Amino acid sequence: MDAQEFLPDEKVIASIRQDIARYEQERVRARRKVMWRVPLFLVLLAAAVWLLALAFNRVADPFEQWTSTPHVFLYVVGVILALVLYWRARKPVFELQRSFRSKLLPIIFGFIGNLRYGKGVRPESSDRLPPETVGDYDHAVYDDVVAGTYGGFSFELYEATFKDKVGKTETTMFKGIVMAFEMEQPFPGLLVATRKTDHVVSFFRGLFGASVDQVESGIPAIYEKYDFRTDNGEAAQPLVRGRLAQALQWLAEAWPGEPARVALRGGDGFLLLPTPKDFFELPPASVPLDYKTHVEPIIADMASLIATAALVRKVGSGGEAS
Structure with a gap:
């Protein structure tokens, strides 16, 4: 794209x-x-x-x-x-920058249908985000929230930080972009792909008890980075060996760094891209604003994010991955 x-x-x-x-x-x-x-x-x-x-x-x-x-x-x-x-x-x-961003973003995202933009508000899809993707957290901070439709599917994209505090120690469970979107074909159950860690088994057991099983992708490059857990192994097995594995390989190339996380539940798909980057921020007030330098990259970032969601939402459909 x-x-x-x-x-x-x-x-x-x-x-x-x-x-x-x-x-x-x-x-x-x-x-x-x-x-x-x-x-x-x-x-x-x-x-x-x-x-x-x-x-x-x-x-x-x-x-x-x-x-x-x-x-x-x-x-x-x-x-x-x-x-x-x-x-x-x-x-x-600060007020000038905030006002201009609120005016600029809906204009440059004109290719998004039914566009809704907010800042610091709780995204509608956050209630449906499977907690298995980020683990236990007791505090969430939301920044830019963009929702709308493109290419025949609806989505909601937001910048979020999920934190968990135990005593005086606060741990960032996730910081980055979350994209919620409609799956092209619903997944009959729950399937979660997260980065592989030494504590993944106890982590999932604490969340699910005995209700989920681990499934293997059989692809070495994916096995080294990801753990897959599902409550429907029969439906999940073809995906983790096929289109979902292909999508994760593409994500590793397109979004280098910490591995992306994916969750499928019924008709909802979720893609989490860990990153410290603020995608839609304008330059500091000390820097003159330039269309080519500052505005076009924001459009390119949004286009790339939508393309990524469009790829992941097809993992349960028939045919070859594109």
Whole structure:
């Protein structure tokens, strides 16, 4: 799937460039505003802390000038306030970027039907995500969420981080892209492909008890990286030796790094791509926005993600993998 097929036509690109030009004017003004707001806010705070510290010196022990308990408390509060004021001073830039992204993404994703975009909201499909794909977690953070239809199937894509905290130790169970989509042919049960680990057996037993079995792909390159678990071995066996194995091999080439994870349950398919990358982020406010450099790569990334989902959703269908 060529990303060029997804690029807007010249008329839309010209409109986007005009929007970028207006954004650049606003970005420069916002940056100028921030350049005086940050030092002004911090200088005023420093002056207030210094004056209060002087006042504390009048009642403090001579040997505790500038270092008494009230002084230390004042300094801690000052640092906290400095962080708050720094964020407040830069708020015009943050608001400008957020507003422009919310306007830009629906335009450049015009090839997606029934497009819905959100940020920081809980995706509708997250309730159907099999927990076996990420393990036990008690906290989820969602960033960009894009949903719609393409090529005759609906999907929901979102950036997510799943974390589990035990005592004071917090573990990131998964961070990356999650794609939920309609399977071309429903799988009669549950089939999960996850990276192979030394603890996979106990991990799955803890989640399923005795309700699932391990199935082998018989392909050395896949066996070294993946464990497959299912509650329907008869239906799963042809997939892990055929189209699903082929899809995972393609994924390893297209998305190098930590192995992708796949889950099939009934008519729902899930593809999880571990990555620290923020796919849809605009450059920092200090960097001028350019269509070729910053916007086209976002379109290409989305095209690649949709192509990947389109491949995985066919693993249960007849015929040869494409």
